[in-house]
Amino acid sequence: SAVLQAEVLDLDEDEDDLEVFSKDASLMDMNSFSPMMPTSPLSMINQIKFEDESDLKDLFITVDEPESHVTTIETFITYRIITKTSRGEFDSSEFEVRRRYQDFLWLKGKLEEAHPTLIIPPLPEKFIVKGMVERFNDDFIETRRKALHKFLNRIADHPTLTFNEDFKFLTAQAWELSSHKKQGPGLLSRMGQTVRAVASSMRGVKNRPEEFMEMNNFIELFSQKINLIDKISQRIYKEEREYFDEMKEYGPIHILWSASEEDLVDTLKDVASCIDRCCKATEKRMSGLSEALLPVVHEYVLYSEMLMGVMKRRDQIQAELDSKVEALTYKKADTDLLPEEIGKLEDKVECANNALKADWERWKQNMQNDIKLAFTDMAEENIHYYEQCLATWESFLTSQTNLHLEEASEDKP
Amino acid sequence: MEQAPLDPERQLQPAPLEPLGSPDAGLGAAVGKEAEGAGEESSGVDTMTHNNFWLKKIEISVSEAEKRTGRNAMNMQETYTAYLIETRSVEHTDGQSVLTDSLWRRYSEFELLRSYLLVYYPHIVVPPLPEKWAEFVWHKLSADNMDPDFVERRRIGLENFLLRIASHPILCRDKIFYLFLTQVFFFYLADSRLKALNATFRVKNPDKRFTDLKHYSDELQSVISHLLRVRARVADRLYGVYKVHGNYGRVFSEWSAIEKEMGDGLQSAGHHMDVYASSIDDILEDEEHYADQLKEYLFYAEALRAVCRKHELMQYDLEMAAQDLASKKQQCEELVTGTVRTFSLKGMTTKLFGQETPEQREARIKVLEEQINEGEQQLKSKNLEGREFVKNAWADIERFKEQKNRDLKEALISYAVMQISMCKKGIQVWTNAKECFSKM
Numbered sequence: 001s002a003v004l005q006a007e008v009l010d011l012d013e014d015e016d017d018l019e020v021f022s023k024d025a026s027l028m029d030m031n032s033f034s035p036m037m038p039t040s041p042l043s044m045i046n047q048i049k050f051e052d053e054s055d056l057k058d059l060f061i062t063v064d065e066p067e068s069h070v071t072t073i074e075t076f077i078t079y080r081i082i083t084k085t086s087r088g089e090f091d092s093s094e095f096e097v098r099r100r101y102q103d104f105l106w107l108k109g110k111l112e113e114a115h116p117t118l119i120i121p122p123l124p125e126k127f128i129v130k131g132m133v134e135r136f137n138d139d140f141i142e143t144r145r146k147a148l149h150k151f152l153n154r155i156a157d158h159p160t161l162t163f164n165e166d167f168k169f170l171t172a173q174a175w176e177l178s179s180h181k182k183q184g185p186g187l188l189s190r191m192g193q194t195v196r197a198v199a200s201s202m203r204g205v206k207n208r209p210e211e212f213m214e215m216n217n218f219i220e221l222f223s224q225k226i227n228l229i230d231k232i233s234q235r236i237y238k239e240e241r242e243y244f245d246e247m248k249e250y251g252p253i254h255i256l257w258s259a260s261e262e263d264l265v266d267t268l269k270d271v272a273s274c275i276d277r278c279c280k281a282t283e284k285r286m287s288g289l290s291e292a293l294l295p296v297v298h299e300y301v302l303y304s305e306m307l308m309g310v311m312k313r314r315d316q317i318q319a320e321l322d323s324k325v326e327a328l329t330y331k332k333a334d335t336d337l338l339p340e341e342i343g344k345l346e347d348k349v350e351c352a353n354n355a356l357k358a359d360w361e362r363w364k365q366n367m368q369n370d371i372k373l374a375f376t377d378m379a380e381e382n383i384h385y386y387e388q389c390l391a392t393w394e395s396f397l398t399s400q401t402n403l404h405l406e407e408a409s410e411d412k413p
Numbered sequence: 414m415e416q417a418p419l420d421p422e423r424q425l426q427p428a429p430l431e432p433l434g435s436p437d438a439g440l441g442a443a444v445g446k447e448a449e450g451a452g453e454e455s456s457g458v459d460t461m462t463h464n465n466f467w468l469k470k471i472e473i474s475v476s477e478a479e480k481r482t483g484r485n486a487m488n489m490q491e492t493y494t495a496y497l498i499e500t501r502s503v504e505h506t507d508g509q510s511v512l513t514d515s516l517w518r519r520y521s522e523f524e525l526l527r528s529y530l531l532v533y534y535p536h537i538v539v540p541p542l543p544e545k546w547a548e549f550v551w552h553k554l555s556a557d558n559m560d561p562d563f564v565e566r567r568r569i570g571l572e573n574f575l576l577r578i579a580s581h582p583i584l585c586r587d588k589i590f591y592l593f594l595t596q597v598f599f600f601y602l603a604d605s606r607l608k609a610l611n612a613t614f615r616v617k618n619p620d621k622r623f624t625d626l627k628h629y630s631d632e633l634q635s636v637i638s639h640l641l642r643v644r645a646r647v648a649d650r651l652y653g654v655y656k657v658h659g660n661y662g663r664v665f666s667e668w669s670a671i672e673k674e675m676g677d678g679l680q681s682a683g684h685h686m687d688v689y690a691s692s693i694d695d696i697l698e699d700e701e702h703y704a705d706q707l708k709e710y711l712f713y714a715e716a717l718r719a720v721c722r723k724h725e726l727m728q729y730d731l732e733m734a735a736q737d738l739a740s741k742k743q744q745c746e747e748l749v750t751g752t753v754r755t756f757s758l759k760g761m762t763t764k765l766f767g768q769e770t771p772e773q774r775e776a777r778i779k780v781l782e783e784q785i786n787e788g789e790q791q792l793k794s795k796n797l798e799g800r801e802f803v804k805n806a807w808a809d810i811e812r813f814k815e816q817k818n819r820d821l822k823e824a825l826i827s828y829a830v831m832q833i834s835m836c837k838k839g840i841q842v843w844t845n846a847k848e849c850f851s852k853m
Contacts, residue, residue, distance in 0.1 A: 218671055225668040232660045239657055243650035250643050257636045260629060263818045267825050274829070368675055372853045375682070379847035386839035393832045400826055 059156045060084045061170065063149035066141045067098070076100050079145055081152065083170045095170060101126075103169065104148060110166040111155070116313040117356040118161065119363045121154035122302030123147070146295060159362075160355075207322055208315060209353070215360060216311055223304035230301045237289055244282045251275035270399065274392045281388040288381035296374040300367065307363075310356065317352045321345040472501040472510055473579055473594065475572035478564045479517070494564055495519050496571055500594050514595045520545070523571060526593050530584060531716075535723035536806035537584060538813040540577035541712030543570025549641040549704065551649040551697075562698075566705055573709065583809075616728045620803070626810065627721045634714035637707055644704060648697055659690030678853030685846040692842065696835050703831065706824040710817060717813070720806055727802055731795050738788040745781040748774055 065080040078098040085093055104123055111120050124147035152170070155161045208216070251272045258268035324345055328338045477497040485491045495517040501510035523542055530539045547563050557563065575594075578584045665683030669676040769777075 221671045222668075225664055228664045229661070229668075232657060232664065236654065236657050239650060239653040243647065243654055246643065246647045246650050250640075250647055253636065253640045253643060257640065260632045260636070261818075261821075263814075264821055264825075267822055271825055271828070274832075278832075368853065371675070372678075372850060375850040375853075376847055379843050379850055382843040383840055383847065386836045386843065390833060390836035390840065393829045393836065397826065397829050397833065400822075400829075 057156075058086045059162065061149070061152045061156055063145055063152060066145055077141060079148060081170060097170065099169070101144070101148075104151065107166055107169045108151075111161060111164055112309075112313075114164060114166070115160065115355065116317065117310055117352040117359075118158075119303070119310055119356075119359045120161070120306060121151050121158075122299060122306050123151055125302070143295070147299065150295070150299060160359075207318060211357070212311070212314065212353070215356075219304065219307045219311060223301075223308065226297065226300045226304050230297045233289070233294055233297050237286060237294060240282065240286045240289070244279060244286060247275065247279040247282060251279065266403075267400065270396050274396050277392045278389045281385050281392075285381050285385040288384075289378060292377035292381070293374045296370055300371070303363075303367075314352055314356055317345075318349050321349050470503040471579065472503055473572070473575050474499050474501075475568050475575065478568045480559065481519075492559065493519050494559065494567075496568055498575070498594060516595070516597050518593075520567070520571075522593075523574065526589070527574075529589055530578070530587070531719055534584060534587075536720060536802050537581070537809050538713065538716045538720055539584070540574055540581070541709060541716055542574055543567050543705070544708060544712070549638075549645045549708075551645040551652070562701075566701060569702075570705060570709070582812075616725050617732055618728070620724065620728065622807070623721045623724045627718060630714040630717040630721070633717075634711060637711040637714070641704060641707060641711070644700075648700060652693055652697060655690050655693035657690075658686050662687035662690065675853045678849050678851075682846050682849035682853075685842050685849065689839075689842045689846075692838050696831070696838075699831050699834075700828075703824060703828050706820070706827075710821065713813070713817070717810075720810070724802065724806065727795075727799050731792070731799055734788065734792050734795055738785065738792055741781055741785050741788060745778060745785060748778050748781070 060083070062082045063079050064082070066077050067080075069076055069078060078100045081095075081097050081099055083090075083095040083097075085095075108120060108123055111118075124144045155164075155167060161167070254268045254272035254275070258265045258272075261268065321342065324338060324342050328342065475496050476499050479495050479497070480492060481495045482490060482492050496519070497515060497517055499512060500514040502513050503510045520542075527539060527542055530537070543566070546558065547560075578587075578590055584590065662683040665679045665686065669679040669683070672679060
């Protein structure tokens with residue numbers, strides 16, 4: 001943190017961000033910060049639920065409270081990040097900071113640089129073009145907040161990434177932003193764009209080992225399928241919403257009708273209330289879908305893009321080695337230093353491959369669990385929806401039958 | 414074709430045997446004669462009661478529909494659908510039915526029958542026909558008259574129409590109805606009275622009950638139209654929700670090819686998604702029948718209005734007659750007393766061209782007195798006619814109201830039953846899918 005302090009003093013621009021963080025600084029006197037929540041790891045486990053590795057958790061992160069900041073140049077949103085940890089390397093057990101989307105992009109970039117063949121969790125998209133009226137509508141912000149929360153927690157759960165130096169993103173009070181802002185996000189993704197890089201990655205593909213060929217096939221097919229599932233799921237949500245909108249109008253017409261039918265008043269009013277209850281059940285089903293299924297599927301769409309990037313990087317690393325080997329073989333360049341360079345590169349390739357292999361297995365396992373859970377939840381929501389509607393209509397039918405029996409007994413002399 | 418189960422209410426009561434008349438009597442003549450006979454009895458008293466043609470209990474069904482091509486009135490080729498009407502008489506003793514008549518008719522012939530009933534039973538709420546064009550369609554349903562689903566629903570609607578007539582205490586005895594069921598050549602000339610039904614009149618003293626009835630029928634028509642429109646939109650959306658799930662089936666199946674552990678679960682879950690998606694077709698077909706039940710009452714609203722209009726027509730006629738009588742009486746009075754209070758052309762010409770002779774005046778008074786007498790008789794009989802009409806009309810309206818309450822309640826209950834069935838299917842499919850997902 002001493003290093004970071006020095007970097008803060010070097011800032012000459014980005015007054016706006018500094019304002020934000022100085023606000024934080026005034027709030028965040030770490031010594032006097034008293035958490036409302038208990039700090040024992042056990043109670044933390046009980047309070048926050050994650051999908052995997054819950055018993056060994058020693059780092060808990062929440063992302064909440066989006067806040068809008070208006071400056072002369074721009075308007076942007078910051079999110080509050082609360083970190084609780086029992087790890088020794090942290091100065092404290094509680095941290096609260098505010099970060100904006102760009103900061104998350106920076107973190108991701110740094111992680112990709114440091115671990116080119118690890119599967120870095122995806123970030124939510126920068127913009128969503130379709131159906132967006134303005135950048136800061138509430139649904140968009142909420143969706144993004146949830147995704148950012150997921151992003152940080154996935155990093156926390158990752159055996160390697162969780163110890164990455166730049167994960168101090170969570171705690172730093174003042175923040176060195178100018179360098180990452182100048183470079184812009186996705187430094188590594190720019191690497192693939194030069195002609196040389198493309199050519200070299202092609203070479204990497206040619207010599208790709210069998211197991212990575214298989215992996216690549218899987219990634220390609222998975223990407224296709226998950227994209228389709230994403231589209232289908234979004235479409236289902238849209239159709240359910242439109243169904244809900246029409247249903248809202250349907251019930252009240254029966255009430256209107258009951259005004260002109262004296263003998264059918266009760267029946268019509270009962271039908272109207274049944275329809276309204278089913279309508280509410282539809283609303284609940286829709287929100288279940290948007291909470292449980294859509295974010296998970298979408299995250300895996302982004303993951304599939306990540307995976308393709310990881311594959312490319314692995315291929316590029318291998319390509320570097322292959323081009324040196326080629327140079328040695330055909331005596332293209334100065335061959336004195338080559339054997340040593342090749343040795344280093346061989347190590348690099350082996351490291352990269354091993355890292356990817358291990359992470360791949362882990363990722364696949366997580367994916368299966370997540371998908372299984374998401375779809376099981378979706379099925380559960382639907383079952384619940386139909387059960388509610390069934391109960392509604394069955395009770396209507398019972399009341400009609402009872403009425404009929406009452407009337408029949410009244411008619412008896 | 415499925416036939417509706419035997420409903421005792423829908424079978425005709427047995428009636429005493431009466432000869433039909435000579436079997437080769439030209440139908441046109443037969444129709445014409447009976448039509449005249451019916452025409453004079455505009456009070457609606459059933460002139461047909463002494464001609465009861467039903468020997469035993471009768472079953473009527475519209476059992477088939479067939480596409481035909483023929484030439485129309487302008488000698489142009491056209492395609493239309495013909496419907497087979499079958500009449501069976503049921504033996505008392507063993508319940509066996511014997512086919513007594515069967516013939517093919519097209520929709521326009523049913524229309525002729527209904528027009529006839531409207532004219533000759535103005536005080537009766539005449540059952541409506543199923544719709545001519547498909548209305549309130551949601552997108553998957555065809556608006557094409559030749560579409561098999563539409564034809565099938567129309568077949569059921571036409572059968573329902575005939576059964577409604579057959580179960581009406583007065584209409585069931587109509588000879589033309591009998592001829593419609595049994596004689597191949599059915600011929601009825603449009604009556605000017607039909608045109609009169611569509612005109613509007615300004616009545617000075619409307620009967621409140623009929624005014625209220627007209628308002629009710631307007632409300633009924635408006636609310637049912639609205640309901641049918643929204644129902645069609647809801648059906649459309651529901652169709653969308655179910656069908657999109659079908660895509661899961663395809664994609665899950667493709668995905669399962671690359672998954673080792675998840676593959677089986679995905680594949681079988683996908684199958685259930687297909688089942689879910691295809692279940693909506695039957696569900697919505699059932700709902701169409703519900704919509705048809707409501708549509709019948711939508712069209713009944715028009716039949717109610719027809720009775721109101723007929724009453725208005727009679728009332729107007731009565732008022733005109735009364736007015737005419739009053740003015741003649743006044744004219745007469747003036748001639749007798751010599752005072753001229755009202756303007757008349759005769760009065761003017763007299764002033765311009767000179768007084769008329771006493772003989773001329775006497776003659777005129779006499780004519781007027783005769784006319785007044787006649788007018789008073791007519792007015793009396795019109796009044797009587799009017800009261801008879803009102804009495805009979807309200808009897809039928811009460812009958813109609815009971816029928817409507819029963820039918821609509823039944824329809825609403827059947828709607829609930831449909832929803833319950835849909836929910837049960839949904840629970841089953843998703844429970845199966847959930848099991849597959851949890852095994853992944």
